[in-house]
Amino acid sequence: MTAVENRPAPVLSTTPVEWVRERLFPNVASSIVTLLLLPVLIYVGYRAVLFVAVNGRWEVVTRNLTLFMQGTFPRDEQWRIVAQIMCMAFALGVGASTAASAAADRAREAGLPVARQQPLEVVRRFWPLIAFVLVLLYFASTVTPWLVVLGTLALFLLGTAARFLTASFRNVGWLLMALSVIAGFQVVSGTTGRSWVAAAVVVLIALWTSVGLEGLDRLPRLAARVGLSVLAAAIVFGVYTLIPLSGVGWDRWSGLHLTLWVSALAIVLSFPLGLLLALARRSTLPALRMLSTGYIELIRGVPLITLLFMGQYILGFMLPAGSNPSSITRAIAAITLFTAAYVAEIVRGGLQSLPYGQTEAAQALGLPPAKSMRLIILPQALRAVIPAMVGQFISLFKDTSLLYILAINEFLGVRSLVHAQPDFRSVAHAETLVFVAFGYWAFAYAMSRESQRLERRLRVGI
Amino acid sequence: MTSQQSDSRVRPPFWRDARVLRVVGQVIAVVVVFLLLRWLFANLVDNSRRTGISLDFGFLNRPTQFQIPNHDEFDPRSPVWQMVLVGVKNTLLASVFGVILAAVVGLVVGIARLSKNWLAAKLAAAYVEFFRNIPPLVIIVFFAFAVFLYGPLPNLRESIEIGFPGTDHNVFVLSLEQWGMPSLADAGNLAAFGLFLAFGLVIAVLVWRWRTRVNDQTGAPHHRVLWALGVLAVLLLVGYVVLGEPFRITWPTLGENRRRLVDGFAINAGFISVAGALGLYTASHVAEIVRGSILAISTGQSEAANALALNGFQRYRFVILPQALRIALPPLINQCLNLVKNTSLAAAVGYSEITNLTQASIGNGRPAVPSIVILMGVYLSFSLIISFMLNVVNRRMQLAT
Numbered sequence: 001m002t003a004v005e006n007r008p009a010p011v012l013s014t015t016p017v018e019w020v021r022e023r024l025f026p027n028v029a030s031s032i033v034t035l036l037l038l039p040v041l042i043y044v045g046y047r048a049v050l051f052v053a054v055n056g057r058w059e060v061v062t063r064n065l066t067l068f069m070q071g072t073f074p075r076d077e078q079w080r081i082v083a084q085i086m087c088m089a090f091a092l093g094v095g096a097s098t099a100a101s102a103a104a105d106r107a108r109e110a111g112l113p114v115a116r117q118q119p120l121e122v123v124r125r126f127w128p129l130i131a132f133v134l135v136l137l138y139f140a141s142t143v144t145p146w147l148v149v150l151g152t153l154a155l156f157l158l159g160t161a162a163r164f165l166t167a168s169f170r171n172v173g174w175l176l177m178a179l180s181v182i183a184g185f186q187v188v189s190g191t192t193g194r195s196w197v198a199a200a201v202v203v204l205i206a207l208w209t210s211v212g213l214e215g216l217d218r219l220p221r222l223a224a225r226v227g228l229s230v231l232a233a234a235i236v237f238g239v240y241t242l243i244p245l246s247g248v249g250w251d252r253w254s255g256l257h258l259t260l261w262v263s264a265l266a267i268v269l270s271f272p273l274g275l276l277l278a279l280a281r282r283s284t285l286p287a288l289r290m291l292s293t294g295y296i297e298l299i300r301g302v303p304l305i306t307l308l309f310m311g312q313y314i315l316g317f318m319l320p321a322g323s324n325p326s327s328i329t330r331a332i333a334a335i336t337l338f339t340a341a342y343v344a345e346i347v348r349g350g351l352q353s354l355p356y357g358q359t360e361a362a363q364a365l366g367l368p369p370a371k372s373m374r375l376i377i378l379p380q381a382l383r384a385v386i387p388a389m390v391g392q393f394i395s396l397f398k399d400t401s402l403l404y405i406l407a408i409n410e411f412l413g414v415r416s417l418v419h420a421q422p423d424f425r426s427v428a429h430a431e432t433l434v435f436v437a438f439g440y441w442a443f444a445y446a447m448s449r450e451s452q453r454l455e456r457r458l459r460v461g462i
Numbered sequence: 463m464t465s466q467q468s469d470s471r472v473r474p475p476f477w478r479d480a481r482v483l484r485v486v487g488q489v490i491a492v493v494v495v496f497l498l499l500r501w502l503f504a505n506l507v508d509n510s511r512r513t514g515i516s517l518d519f520g521f522l523n524r525p526t527q528f529q530i531p532n533h534d535e536f537d538p539r540s541p542v543w544q545m546v547l548v549g550v551k552n553t554l555l556a557s558v559f560g561v562i563l564a565a566v567v568g569l570v571v572g573i574a575r576l577s578k579n580w581l582a583a584k585l586a587a588a589y590v591e592f593f594r595n596i597p598p599l600v601i602i603v604f605f606a607f608a609v610f611l612y613g614p615l616p617n618l619r620e621s622i623e624i625g626f627p628g629t630d631h632n633v634f635v636l637s638l639e640q641w642g643m644p645s646l647a648d649a650g651n652l653a654a655f656g657l658f659l660a661f662g663l664v665i666a667v668l669v670w671r672w673r674t675r676v677n678d679q680t681g682a683p684h685h686r687v688l689w690a691l692g693v694l695a696v697l698l699l700v701g702y703v704v705l706g707e708p709f710r711i712t713w714p715t716l717g718e719n720r721r722r723l724v725d726g727f728a729i730n731a732g733f734i735s736v737a738g739a740l741g742l743y744t745a746s747h748v749a750e751i752v753r754g755s756i757l758a759i760s761t762g763q764s765e766a767a768n769a770l771a772l773n774g775f776q777r778y779r780f781v782i783l784p785q786a787l788r789i790a791l792p793p794l795i796n797q798c799l800n801l802v803k804n805t806s807l808a809a810a811v812g813y814s815e816i817t818n819l820t821q822a823s824i825g826n827g828r829p830a831v832p833s834i835v836i837l838m839g840v841y842l843s844f845s846l847i848i849s850f851m852l853n854v855v856n857r858r859m860q861l862a863t
Contacts, residue, residue: 023580029774030579037581287488291495301845302838303803305817309837313830317509318502398597405599405810412600430608437600444595 051430060428061435062139064418068435069136071254071409071417080188080248081257082148087184089152091177093159098173101163125449132442190247251326254409256439262328262410263397266335270396271389273336274343279373281344282351292344299341304399307334312406331403339396346388350381383458390451394444401440412436506831519832522546528826530814532640532730542823549816550840556737556815557802563741564801565794568748573778575753586749593746599807601743605735606811610638619720631713635723638731642714645727655708658701665697666690732813736805744801748794755790756782788859792852799848803841816840 014022025031061068070081104114123130137145162173253261280292299307311330319325325333354377362372382389404413415432418424424432476482510517522543530536530548575586593601609615616622621637635642646652670690677684702708714726759782767777806817820837824830 023578026578030577033577033579034581037585041581041585285484285488285491287492291491298842301842303806303817303841305806305809306834306838306841309817309821309830309834313824314506314834317831318506320505321509321512394595398595401597401599402807404603405807412597412603415603426612429612430604433600433604433608437596437604440597440600441592441595445591448591448595 051434056431056434057428058139058431060418060424060431062141064414064421065136065139065141065145067255067414067417068411068439069255070257071414073253073255073257074248077248082151083187084184085148085152086155087180087187089155090159091180091184093156094162094173094180095159095177096156097160097163098177101173125453126446128442128445128449132439135438186247188247188253189249249326251328253328255414256411258328258403258409259397259400259411260443262332262335262400262403263393265332266339266396266400267393269332269336270339270343273340275347275378277340277344278347278351281348296341296344299338300345304335304338305402305405307338308402308406310334327406327408328403331406331408335396335399338399339392342392343389346385346392347381349388350383350385351377353384354381386458387451387455390447390454394447394451397444397447398440411439510831515831516829517831519836521828521832526823526826528822530819531812532732533814542828545819545823546816546836546840549814549819552733552813553802553805553815553817553840553844556733556740556805556808556813557798559733559737560740560744560801560805561798563737564744564748564797567742567745569752571745572749572752572756575749576756590746590749593743594750596743598740598743598804599810601739602735602807602811605739606732610731610735613638618716618722621716621720623716626713632715632726633713635714635716635726640723640728640730641734642723642726642728644711644713645725646709647712647725649707649710651705651708654705655701658705659698662694662697662701666694669693730813732808732811735811736808736813736815740801740804740807743804744797747797747800751790751793751797752786755786758789759785791855791859795848795852795855799845802844802848806841 024034066075070078073081107114133149137149140146162176250258250261277292277296280288281296283289283292308331311334312327315330315333316324358376358380359372362376365372367375400410401412403410404416407413407416409417415429415436418432419426419429473479506517523541525539526536526542526545527538529538530545533548536545536548571586571589574582575590577583577586607613615636615638618637618639621635623632624634624636625631626633631644632642633644667690670686673684673686673689676682677686712725714723714728716722717724763781763785764777767781772780805815808815809818809821812818816837820833824833
């Protein structure tokens with residue numbers, strides 16, 4: 001039997017004329033649609049180009065770019081934000097390289113070729129964000145934003161250069177990332193407050209879960225972990241007490257800076273709360289189940305703004321006299337409590353999608369309920385709901401604009417500062433709104449593209 | 463000895479007995495939650511006594527003391543509960559118009575995104591990706607500020623009047639404060655005509671059912687839409703003649719030295735901002751639901767429709783959409799609920815729905831705690847009604863297996 005010779009697939013080439021006929025004028029109905037839409041598209045496009053390039057009074061953005069980015073943040077403390085961006089860029093670089101080496105390891109284990117990330121691919125994935133940065137640079141009137149962007153890139157590359165380290169000690173990579181994120185947060189918020197406690201807790205959790213001590217028995221492992229944690233806590237404590245940096249607390253943050261941090265904090269805080277609520281709702285203990293169900297249904301039945309009102313008008317009443325958290329703290333609490341209910345429903349969906357055989361298999365292996373949940377059920381359930389979760393976090397990000405109604409000057413709210421200036425009191429509202437909308441869109445669209453990519457890669461989702 | 467150890471009645475020590483632990487765990491959870499709530503409530507009572515702000519609902523019967531914008535008929539001396547009713551009415555109004563807009567635009571965009579026409583598909587995709595990724599509040603504020611308040615439209619005194627050709631009636635009056643359009647006005651016995659309308663609708667539904675039954679039993683073409691509409695039209699015409707012109711069309715005119723719209727139907731900029739923006743925003747989600755549910759119908763259905771020589775419209779109308787609707791309806795109802803909840807964003811642009819009015823009323827010195835409890839109660843009851851609808855729909859739409 002002679003093998004048929006390999007032939008290349010026939011090349012399907014269409015000339016532009018064929019393409020137009022096929023995709024725009026295949027039949028009468030479609031041609032009519034095209035002919036109706038084309039003038040609309042041309043007119044809208046013409047007006048849009050006219051607005052962006054000719055008519056728009058963009059000096060309202062050019063002159064207030066700093067206000068949009070950081071709002072009323074004290075100008076002589078601006079270096080803190082720059083330092084924070086640098087820390088975050090480094091953290092991102094370390095995180096990216098650690099994740100890449102983890103993925104490479106997994107691929108090697110599975111015997112698949114290790115995919116290397118192409119720079120062009122990154123541009124394609126994050127083009128909305130890159131476009132936003134380019135627009136910012138276009139509007140920049142000083143050289144500082146250029147320097148910041150270049151510095152960010154440099155520190156990101158420095159972070160990825162840690163690959164030689166993270167390739168062999170992956171946990172070190174995650175820890176380094178966590179530490180630089182915390183450092184980035186602290187460099188702005190300062191260390192004089194109670195915030196170092198939070199920092200220490202994060203470091204402890206990172207250390208506790210990430211340091212691999214597989215060679216040791218149960219008790220020595222525990223002892224080693226406790227010892228390491230105490231050591232780390234002491235180091236953190238020492239760093240914070242030795243260098244008492246005064247900072248700018250988040251009740252004085254505003255602009256895009258505040259929007260991003262409120263989103264990040266609410267995401268980080270609502271996830272564990274939502275997880276606990278979901279577990280409680282699926283629990284066999286009726287009291288826990290009812291408490292959790294009641295909470296979730298109550299929160300999901302009301303709009304976020306009522307919770308924010310509750311935070312502003314009632315929470316102060318419900319705490320002992322004297323303790324008065326700032327309005328931003330209360331808003332973050334309200335957003336967290338709100339999102340946790342939705343996260344809980346998403347996680348519950350993931351838990352329900354797992355066949356019961358998984359639990360039974362875990363039981364057959366003799367795993368106690370907590371361990372079977374942690375090692376068998378949750379990893380699969382959470383993986384299945386990553387896209388839905390990202391979707392929820394996108395809507396959280398969009399919902400931070402509600403802080404504007406509470407007169408907090410986040411990205412949408414700084415508009416009121418911009419238009420309080422005599423030059424722009426009643427003009428150029430469309431320009432600022434288009435700019436703000438573009439900012440939100442860039443972040444949200446980048447996130448949604450990433451979530452679609454994850455959905456395809458993990459082959460999960462609905 | 464050994465027999466005693468394997469005796470199942472010997473229980474493990476209580477701190478390792480699952481039955482005991484379950485009860486103890488629940489008791490602890492309940493006690494902790496109870497103590498937390500009691501602590502919060504005790505603080506609340508304590509603080510309200512200290513500051514002298516009441517917690518009871520007695521304020522509902524006291525006068526509102528402020529004028530609701532664009533509601534001249536509202537008397538500031540009328541009690542707060544009437545203000546709440548105005549707010550609920552406005553919330554419902556914006557929701558209904560928003561839902562209609564979202565449904566129409568969403569359906570068109572969702573189907574267009576699946577179209578083979580490249581231009582239609584790309585435009586629909588751009589629409590979805592654009593509106594889905596902007597906060598709804600930004601869209602509302604854009605309408606309120608960039609389109610209306612500081613937008614290109616003139617104010618009411620110099621408003622654009624689009625006349626009916628050949629007459630001096632205005633069809634549309636466009637200004638940045640209000641838009642006017644023709645409306646129906648009572649010319650004697652509109653209420654009686656309303657009864658006629660209700661009667662006509664009932665008859666039309668019966669005719670619809672009758673035609674459906676005829677079609678089921680004999681296979682004769684049902685033409686139920688034509689039949690029902692025809693019967694309705696005939697009945698309404700009869701009613702109109704019998705009642706002797708129960709209503710007349712009023713055209714929007716600028717009265718009182720062009721300071722306000724008289725006659726016609728006036729809609730406020732705030733309403734258009736909220737209903738329009740939320741409609742467009744929710745349409746992007748509706749479009750994705752429509753697209754997803756059409757894609758979920760297997761291609762075999764489409765091919766079967768082609769094999770029956772149905773044309774594109776018939777394929778959608780009789781084969782694809784009825785099946786897709788079953789998948790799409792639960793998420794669509796959820797989007798309705800989201801839209802109703804999102805109307806609360808009107809608080810930012812001064813459309814007098816319930817959230818805005820509650821905020822204004824708190825600003826006017828009404829006690830915050832009971833006001834917000836009422837606000838949450840209103841939204842909770844909306845949510846409960848819509849989830850009830852969802853459950854009914856789910857039950858009715860389930861395939862009989």
